[in-house]
Amino acid sequence: MNLSTSEENYIKSIYHLQLAADTSTGSVVNTNALAKQLNTKAASVTDMLKKLKTKKLIQYERYYGFKLNEKGTQTALSIIRRHRLWEYFLVSKLGFDWDKVHIIAEELEHVSSMELIKKLDTYLGNPKIDPHGDPIPDVNGRLPVIKQINLFMLPLKKTGIVSSVGNQSPQMLEMLKHYGIGIGSQIKINKVFDFDNSLEIKLVKQPACIISEQVAKNIFVYHD
Amino acid sequence: MNLSTSEENYIKSIYHLQLAADTSTGSVVNTNALAKQLNTKAASVTDMLKKLKTKKLIQYERYYGFKLNEKGTQTALSIIRRHRLWEYFLVSKLGFDWDKVHIIAEELEHVSSMELIKKLDTYLGNPKIDPHGDPIPDVNGRLPVIKQINLFMLPLKKTGIVSSVGNQSPQMLEMLKHYGIGIGSQIKINKVFDFDNSLEIKLVKQPACIISEQVAKNIFVYHD
DNA sequence: AAAAATTTTTAGGTTTGTCTAAATTTATTT
DNA sequence: AAATAAATTTAGACAAACCTAAAAATTTTT
Structure with a gap:
């Protein structure tokens, strides 16, 4: 199934809106929400919905909302x-x-x-x-299934892989760059200082260093 | 200047056709050639030429052919x-x-x-x-300015960087894979055997090996 | 349950890039 | 230099993806 860039964007947006939607309503999405997300007009959305229905990617009954079917969901996940x-x-x-x-x-x-x-x-x-x-x-x-935890929760001496960072301000990025911490970094906690909850951490090929509780709480690690 | 995918493809094709063209004619390209290259029809080409002219990317006088101007050439080179x-x-x-x-x-x-x-x-x-x-x-x-030479021409003990391969048949690819030779490989000639012009070559982190004259003549190296 | 408000859809247009078919212009034969 | 052939352009259409404005359906308010 060859989809245009536009069709792919619609599918992806519907997927995201469904996730965010209230499951009690059956994860049905409405036209205006999708139009807003895609920075377009409701009328354009309706046009595309008809096309996506004929391509059998969504369930759609006019005036009643719409949602991805299995094929549409797989398409969204692939994108x-x-x-x-x-x-x-x-x-x-x-x-x-x-x-x-x-x-x-x-x-x-x-x-x-x-x-x-x-x-x-x-x-x-x-x-x-x-x-x-x-x-x-x-x-x-x-x-x-992501076993992502706060760096603070990582058991002592166990290796975690940095998976994401909560605060993405330039200040935080600067600090992380300074410490040599990036996505994918292997990180270990050597010691917790009870006084201020600061951590001594160790990264591969780098000397141990100390980070504050505040920094640690913004770092998430993948850990199995 | 924001160009559509289609406009970019036209610019790129015109550039290539100009290079291939007879310079005696002023490197002017003709409509049918471009249509053929782009797998489209002459009428579509004419439409696009008008647009590219208003965008000041080409020189174009109807019925007289066309060519990229400076701005168009720079655009082509960027693509x-x-x-x-x-x-x-x-x-x-x-x-x-x-x-x-x-x-x-x-x-x-x-x-x-x-x-x-x-x-x-x-x-x-x-x-x-x-x-x-x-x-x-x-x-x-x-x-x-490419100083690309045949591996055969590389002076003994001088390092060259593999830049391209003449014969790209699956058989050749298989052989190169076997020897661990790829684009960017650093390669040196240890010795030439006069008997059959085979070469003993050395790649970084690999034992020396021998390749035939025929293989060597299909390998090009970048060498300064 | 009417009236009002909101949401969604339809109707009819626009732009981009394509097409076919016909009309022009240029090039080649004779 | 006509006649013929080839190349190019115009004219008019079409599909995709968007738009505005108006109509229709649904929901909310009173």
């Missing part, structure tokens, strides 16, 4: 997979800051080669979490 | 730069075979972020030649 893998690439390989990658990944995600995504995934080491801490769906559209 | 950097990435980092990357790079080249290309270039080590042996324009649209 999200591409988006998040590219974000991971941009941050971990090209050295972009977290907050700059979304717009670029938004373009890259529409490059459709299966082979490309397969090889990119392998090259990146099959990451499970993107730089914002969101899970990356696997080839089969399955979302990994 | 070609993106294309070739992506091809380099796909081969050297993701492990694609040379002959599979063109179609994918054709999509990636339209992702427009300047920052992305700048960082990609740095990440790849500012390559000068793409996997097909074609030069990669620099940020300012200057084409590097």
